[in-house]
Amino acid sequence: MSVxxxxxxxxxxxxxxxxxxxxxxxxxxxxxxxxxxDDIEIAMVWKHPxxxxxEYPSLKYVASFGAGVDFLLDDPEIPSHxxxxxxxxxxxxxxxxxxxxxxxxxxxxxxxxxxxxxxxxVWDPLPYKRIGDLTVGIMGMGALGSRLAxxxxxxxFKVVGWSRSRKKLDAxxxxxGEKQKSDFLSRSNVLVCLLPLTRETSxxxxxxxxKQLPQGAYVINVARGGHLVDQDLIDMIDHGHISGACLDVxxxxxxxxxxxxxxxxxxxxxxxxxxxxxxxxxxxQLLDNYYRFxxxxxxxxxxxxxxxx
Ligand code: NDP
Ligand code: OXD
Numbered sequence: 001m002s003v004x005x006x007x008x009x010x011x012x013x014x015x016x017x018x019x020x021x022x023x024x025x026x027x028x029x030x031x032x033x034x035x036x037x038d039d040i041e042i043a044m045v046w047k048h049p050x051x052x053x054x055e056y057p058s059l060k061y062v063a064s065f066g067a068g069v070d071f072l073l074d075d076p077e078i079p080s081h082x083x084x085x086x087x088x089x090x091x092x093x094x095x096x097x098x099x100x101x102x103x104x105x106x107x108x109x110x111x112x113x114x115x116x117x118x119x120x121x122v123w124d125p126l127p128y129k130r131i132g133d134l135t136v137g138i139m140g141m142g143a144l145g146s147r148l149a150x151x152x153x154x155x156x157f158k159v160v161g162w163s164r165s166r167k168k169l170d171a172x173x174x175x176x177g178e179k180q181k182s183d184f185l186s187r188s189n190v191l192v193c194l195l196p197l198t199r200e201t202s203x204x205x206x207x208x209x210x211k212q213l214p215q216g217a218y219v220i221n222v223a224r225g226g227h228l229v230d231q232d233l234i235d236m237i238d239h240g241h242i243s244g245a246c247l248d249v250x251x252x253x254x255x256x257x258x259x260x261x262x263x264x265x266x267x268x269x270x271x272x273x274x275x276x277x278x279x280x281x282x283x284x285q286l287l288d289n290y291y292r293f294x295x296x297x298x299x300x301x302x303x304x305x306x307x308x309x
Contacts, residue, residue: 001026001041001042001290001293001294002026002027002028002029002035002036002039002040002042003019003026003027003028003029003040003042003043003044003290004028004029004030004031004035004037004040004042004043004044004056005019005028005029005030005031005043005044005045006031006043006044006045006046006048006049006052007045007046007047007048007065008046008047008048008049009046009047011046012030012031012032013030014279015044015065015279015283016028016030018279018280018283019044019283019286019287022283022284022287023287023290026287026290031048031052037055037056037057038057038058039058040056040058040059041058041059041060041061042059042060042061042062042063042290042293043056043059043061043062043063044062044063044065044286045062045063045064045065045072046064046065046066046277047071048071048075050075051077052077053075053077053078054077059078059079059082060081060082060083060293061082061083061084061085061289061293061299062078062082062083062084062085063084063085063086063286063289064084064085064086064087064303065087065277065282065286066086066087066277067086067087067088067089067092067143067144067275067277068086068196068197068223068224069084069086069196069303069309070196070197070198070224070226070308072084072303073303073305073308080305083293083299083302084302084303084305085289085299085300085301085302085303086301086303087277087282087285087301088143088285088300088301089277089278089281089282089285090147090281091278091281092143092144092275092277092278092281092282093143093144093147093148093275094147094151095274095275095276095278096144096147096148096194096222096274096275097144097147097148097151099222099248099273099274099275100148100192100220100222100274101148101151101152101155103220103222103246103268104136104152104190104220106246106268107129107190107218107220107243107244107246108128108129108130108131108133108134109128109129110126110128112268113126113265116265131155131156131157132156133189134157134158134189134190135157135158135159135160135187135188135189135190136152136157136158136159136160136188136189136190136192137159137160137161137162137184137185137187137188137189137190137191137192138159138160138161138162138192138194139162139184139191139192139193139194139195139204140162140163140193140194140195140196140223141161141162141163141167141169141172141174141194142163142194142196142309144194144275145161145163145192145194146161146167146169148192148194149161149169149172150169150170150172153170153171153172159171159172159173160172160173160174160175160184160187160188161173161174161175161184162174162175162176162180162181162184163175163176164176164177173187181212182212185209185212185213186212186213186214187214188213188214188217189213189214189216189217189218190217190218190219190220191205191213191217191218191219191220192220192222193205193219193220193221193222193223193227193228194222194223195223195224195227196223196224196308196309197223197224197226197227198307198308198309199308200308201227202226202227203226203227203228203229204227205219205221205227205228205229205232205233206228206229206232207229207232207235207236210232210233210236210241210242211236211241213241213242215241216241216242216243217241217242217243218242218243218244218245218246219233219242219244219245219246220245220246221245221246221247221248221249222246222248222249222274222275223249224249225247225249225250225251225252225253226251227249228247228251230251230259230260230261233245233267234260234261234264234267237264237266237267243266244266244267244268245266245267245268246267246268246269246270247261247267247268247269247270248269248270248271248272248273248274249272249274250272253271253272254271255269285300285301288300289301
C-alpha cells in the first residue's frame, strides 16, 4: 500500500526522505512525480492544490501533516467515507507554548515598540507590565491550549480557559460553552486564540467579543486567520479599547501586499511559524497510523467530521 505526499511548501523531499528512511518497505510518492494515482489509498497532506483529490478515486485515508484540518474539511472533493487524522505531538505543543510566551512578554515589556523606535532613533521609555498584572485567557483548551495553560501557570500567570466541554486543570479557571463565554472574556487581559477553525468558531474574534474584553486587552491569534474579523480588530485598536495584537495566521497566506496589518504600528505579525510540525517527532505517528490503517485498526487522532475538529 503506497502513499502520496502532497504539500506545496517545498518540504516534500524532506518528509519523503524521513518517512522512507523510517519505513523503507513502504513506497512514498511525491504528488509531483509519476505515480499510480488509481491505486493510492493513503495521502499525507499539508495545504494541497485545489481539486487534487479528484485524481485519487481509491482514496480512503488522509493524514494532515499539521494539527489543523480545516483545509481538509473545507474540501468538498474529499468523500465523506475518507478518514482524516491530525497531528497531536508534545513538541508541537511546547513550540506553541514557547511562541505564545515570547509574544506575551514582548507585549508586556513593549519590545516590538522599542524595535520600531530604534529604527526611527526615538528614545521613549514606557511603563511596562509584570506577570502579576495580567490574566491570560486561552480560547481552546485542547492539546495546545492546555499545554500553554500549564506553562503559564508555572511561570506565575493567572490563567483562564474556555472550551466546548468542561475541563479540570490545576490552577486554571475553566469556562465552558456560549453561556460562560462573556465571563471568561471579561477576565482576559490577554486573549490567546487556540481554537480549531470550524463553522462555530469562524469569525469569532469580532467587535462583540472585543467589547467583552477588559479595556487595553491584547490579542494573540495563533490558530487560524478565519477566526478573526480583521477590520474589527483594526477599529478596536484604533479606538483604543484593544492595545494591540500579535498575529501568526491570516485569511490569506502570505498576507496580500495591500493589507492594512502590514503597516499597523500595533499589529505584530509573524508568518505562520508559531509551531511547525517537526519531522522527527511526527514521522513515528504517521507510520503508526499507516500500519493501523493497513490492519483495519482504529486510527490515532482521528478527526470528527461532524464536530469539525
Ligand atoms: P484541539 O482539537 O486539541 O483543541 C481544540 C480546543 O478548542 C478544544 O479544547 C475544544 O473544546 C475547543 N473548541 C472547539 N470548538 C469550540 C467551540 N465552538 N467553543 C469553545 N471551544 C471550542 O486542537 P489543538 O490544540 O491541537 O490545535 C488548535 C488549533 O491551533 C489547530 O486547529 C490549528 O488551527 C492551530 N495551530 C496553529 C499553528 C501555528 O503555527 N500557528 C500550529 C498548530 C496548530 P473541547 O476540548 O471541549 O473539545
Ligand atoms: C498546524 C499549523 O495546524 O501549522 O499544525 O498551523
